[in-house]
Amino acid sequence: MKSKRGYHFILFFSCFLLFTGNAYVCKATALGSVDSYETIHGTVQGTVRATWVWDTTQIQSNPQLVLKFATTNKINTIYLQMNRDVKLPYYTDFIRMAREKNIAVDVMDGRPAWGLTESRSQIADFLDWVEAYQNQVEPNEKFAGIHLDIEPHVHPEWKTNQASVITQWQGNVQYIVDRAARMKIPVAADLPFWLDGYKIPGSTMNVSSWMIRKFDSITIMAYRDTAAAIYKVAKDELEEASLLGKTVSIAVETKQSKEGDFITFYEEGTAYMESQLQLVEEMASSHSSFNGFSVHEYSSWETLKK
Template identity: 25%
Template sequence: MNSDATQPPAQPTGIQGLWVWQEQWVADEAEQDRLIEFCRQYGFNMLMVQIHLDGGGGPSPALKYPDQLAELIRKAAEHGIAVEALEGGPEQALKENHDHTLAILDAIIAFDSTLPEDARLTGVHYDIEPYVLPAWQDLDDRRQIMLGLAQFFAKARERIDEHAPHLTLAADIPFWYDNLGEDGEVEFAGQTKNIHQHIQDICDYIGIMSYRRDATGPNSVAEHVETEMAYAEQIGKWVLPALETVELTDTPQITFFGESPESFWQTHNAVREHFADRPGFGGMLTHSYRSLRELLEGDQD
């Protein structure tokens, strides 16, 4: 790690990941090059790139910009940068939507099968967030939503293992699932566990939206991921804490928006240092490319 704690880590161990949402970062060649150079400059070695659909809701989803996405993956691979297909939406946890969500996964797998082995996707990454659904507030409905979420990940795991075993399966979760107590438990696969445990059992790793400015201490990144990391170490999996850089008007205290680049890197590096010797620590994620670029370079484009 860089000896200056206020600068990007020189040689970060594990994953240094970045969410990439906007389609122009895929569709435009110049923006692709800028994204790759940004990763090289700041040490990011993985991109979670949102999959955009051409036509959206039909029975046979098709990827938008497949040629451009293939080119981005090729450019990234040349520089040792992994690319995961990013998908998600709260409604995807619901059983009635599983078929369509799995059809999108099938389209991702079919696209990946057309790519050369040295420039393919490395994983599929889901950011589903079912707790924003109104039904989540009812405990009985919540348990059905959690069951549907676990069932979906199990189906996705089966699809990937059968058709694209080189791909990892990852999921983003909030840090507070473990704080729900019995209200966060659901019976699945013959076991009653907290929903975060079911997700960790199925996925290769989880990203935790541990959005705080403090690396350690009370109400910090480290405190909010400890339960999930301890469980990851029991089952031989990874946890990746995440930092936020997007403007949040309701909760400005949890984001680095408006803060200095030095403060962001100081917390980022302190989290890495804190967990450096933990086998359950897989690296760091940052949300997201657009706002981090603005934070580090003052660029609002």
């Protein structure tokens, strides 16, 4: 049931001239609302500390365990995958309990096929579900944002028709951000750090630059296990986002990886990971876009050796 309580918004618009052209970029920031993205996620540099929860059934089987882990590890944002098999009351209860602990919950979904136009109906179904959910719950039970994990570079067509996949991906992203704007909900996305090595078809703009412009925020998957390497691969996106007035969360991996031990903190454990993240923060804080860390993912982080 919708709440009858009213919330007042004061919009602060900041505009600046891009170095790359004569277009002005304006950012609207909602102040004074307990439900605003900025209030929930934090605007102070380096405040975001997030994790992904892919197994949504955990919010019905043992939500307190998830939230206890979040509190212990100073997590203030959870990317929760949407699962239609999990009934609505479990979402509302979990989000309400999370909000009481000052933890924001973003609804998450995505798959490589979402980079293709043929999957537009699946994307629409997801957004329909989110919109219906947001419209029928109390303010303190709403998702704070949408978080996407699409990664079309994993799809087989990326190797056979890359330009076409990039163009289709752009179309789907534009559809998503337009829908999210109408719903008045911010949308963020996971992006690999090497995406700046690819160009938009028919343009000199790289793909990561285009994506940063479209999303409210990005999570750059800087999957390395030393501070120097993490910062090195995330630096370009941090610089780009700073120019565009966008925020970046730097993501690291805790799952075992077949790509090599240097990808993940699986071998080193929690204490070493935290020491490296502290060093990354010291380096990344010089960028206005830097807004904390996202650790992939809850289940593997929970079992990471102490």
